[in-house]
Amino acid sequence: MEDVTEEGDGKPARRVRVWAALKRAAKSRPTRRGGVLLSILAVALVGLVIGVLLGARAQTDIGPFQADLSLRPATSGETEVVVPPLGALHIDSHDGPLRFTVRLGALDQNRTQALITDPNGITRASQSVVDDLENGILRLGFRTVSVAVLGAVVLGLLVFRNTRRAAWCGGVALVVTAGTFGLAAGTLRPDSIEQPRYEGLLVNAPAIVGDARRIAQDYGKYAEQLKTIVANVSRIYTTVNRLPIYGQTDGGIRILHVSDLHLNPSAWPTIRTVVEQFDIDAVIDTGDITDWGSEPEATYVGSISLLGVPYVYIRGNHDSAKTAAAVGRQRGAVVLENRVTEVAGLRIAGIGDPRFTPDKETSPAGSGRSKQVIEQVYDAGAQLAATVKASGKPADVCLVHDPESAPALNGVCPTILAGHIHHREVRMLPPGPTIKNPSRVLVEGSTGGAGLRGLEGEQPTPLQMSVLYFDDAKTLQAYDDIQLGGTGQAQVTLNRTVIARPPVNPTPTPTLPTPTPTPTPTGTSTPPADIPAPPTETAEPLSSPSGTPAGR
Structure with a gap:
């Protein structure tokens, strides 16, 4: 009957016979089994990917630090090291469809405090950091296998509604995951860290890539140094928590002056510790909180809200x-741009730097101390002086970024705070015919150790900040200069300077010598009495951790 069936043009209907043959083949047992196997394979792979994306991550605690580890499917194998906010390194470390990501986290305040209160915590943490890293990687591997198999089984149950086929999906996921790990381990290229691909801000590339090369050259040495770094940084917080506090009278105001953080993430935990230990009323930042002023760097300032006190900032x-x-x-x-405000009981005036010169190579106008630049910076101080005078009330503190702006404010504010030059300076501006009470300029060093550029010299740039003590009359009584050894160093010093007071009722009686404050058993000192004394400042060095006098 099929042989006589013809189409309109009279040809035999061969299409019908072919279609019938295909139907018979599709109904055969080998074909059905092959289709089931392909379905199981597809479902297992999809479930594996979903499980890995959702759950292949682990956290590793290293003393007070935290690192996030994760695995992701990828078209090619690589290792990614993310260093917020500096950028990321991509390393062609292995073959296979697997990407290993390490995201370095900041110091955790709670764990830092726990280490401080536990006398043996720092020692244990410094001895176990390498083991902690290895354990974190092992946990990540086991977790990845678990979530891959679980994802495949769950999806298999949803698709097939058959326990046996779902189990086959889990078995396939286990084999694929184990094979991927085996391929990555078998093709591991340790030397690939010498040829990384960097993504991030251009200014950070040399330091980040250079560090990776040095790690490749001497990994064993870095593993030992990692233990030392944990112990050193932990000791920094222990020492800062024990620093003495100036014996201030009731009603006084304590201000923490920071400057030039330059994206150093270790600056924030130190600032928080000082804020809490010294009972700071407000923090003043005289600029250069970032390196390039770019939008990705803006995430760095998120730690400001964790301080719990007002944060006064100028650009x-x-x-x-x-x-x-x-x-x-x-x-x-509080951002000040040529205006006056009241914070923590002080009238504070501030103005940002008139320049934006993050890259001095491409910003010649701001790269040196030319006459044009000095005039530009001086004029910023003059604008702020005019703003203070126009406000109708004197300001207690004026903020500028570059100290070259300070002379224009001489006599307008008794205390002028600045930064920019990355080292600490304190000086009195000269008196003049119209200036009876010259201003004191306190230039802060770099609270961020000048960021990455602080590692360029033979010795890292120290982290510096100052605690300023004002009395209830808004007059600066004393200041503590706190200095932490640069990155990787644990030395902490505090130098206290008490400002000598002029006599309350000047008389022609002979001038008495200014008494030197004597530390109390708790490490604090008392201010000098209101007796006749020359208008100078007396420095009271306090002990450093090693027991030697601390200096600026």
Whole structure:
């Protein structure tokens, strides 16, 4: 009957016979089994990918630090090291469809405090950091296998509604995951860390890539140094928590002056510790909180809201308008741009740096101390002086980024705070015919150790900040200069300077010598009495951790 069936043109209907043959083949047992196997394979792979994306991650605690580890499917094998906010390294470390990501986290305040209160905590943490890293990687491997198999089994149950086929999906996922790990381990290329691909801000590339090369050259040495770094940084917080506090009278105000953080993440935990230990009323930042003023760097300022006290900020020459806006969005932050405000009982005036010169190679106008640049910076101070005078009330403190702005404020503010030059200076501006009470300028060093550039010299740049003590009359009584050894160093010093007071009722009686404050058993000191004394400052060195006198 089929042979006589013809189409309109009279040809035999061969298509019908072919279609019938295909139907018979599709119904055969080998074909059905092959289709089931392909379905199981497809479902297992999809479930594996879903499980890995959702659950292949682990956290590793290293003393007070935290690192996030994760695995992701990828078209090619690589290792990614993310260093917020500096950028990321991509290393062609292995073959296979697997990407290993290490995201370095910041110091955790709670674990830091736990180490401080436990006398043996620092020692144990410093001895176990390498083991902690290895354990974290092992946990990540086991977790990845588990979530891959679980994802495949769950999806198999949903698709097939058959326990046996779901189990086959789990078995396939186990084999694929184990094979992928085996391929990655068998093709591991340790030397690939010498040829990384960097993504991030251009200024950070040399330091990040250079560090990776040095690690490749001497990994064993770095593993030992990792233990030392944990112990050193932990000791820094232990020492800062024991620093003495100036014996201030009731009603006084304590201000923490920081400057030039330059994206150093270790600056924030130290600032928080000082804020809590010294019972700080407000933090003043005189600029250069970032390096390039770019939008990705804006995430760095998020720690401001964790301080719990007002944070008064002015722009530096490395900070852009986007940086200032990001600071202004933080809880408790006050951004001053040629205006006066009252914070913690002090009238504070501030103005940002008139320049934006993050890259001195491409910004010749701001790269040196030319006459044009000095005039530009001086004029910023003059604008702020005019603003203070127009406000109708004197300011207690004026903020500028570059000390070259300070002379224009001489006599307008008794205390002028600045930064920019990355080292500490204190000086009195000269008196003049119209200036009876010259201003004191306190230039802060780099609270961020000048960021990455602080590692360029033979010795890292120290982290510096100052605690300023004002009495209830808003007069500066004393200041503590706190210095932490640069990155990788644990030495902490505090130098206290008590400002000698002029006589309350000047008389022609002979001048008495200024008494030197004597530390009390708790490590604090008492201010000098109101007796006749020359208008100078007396420095009271306090002990460093080694027991030797601390100095600036």
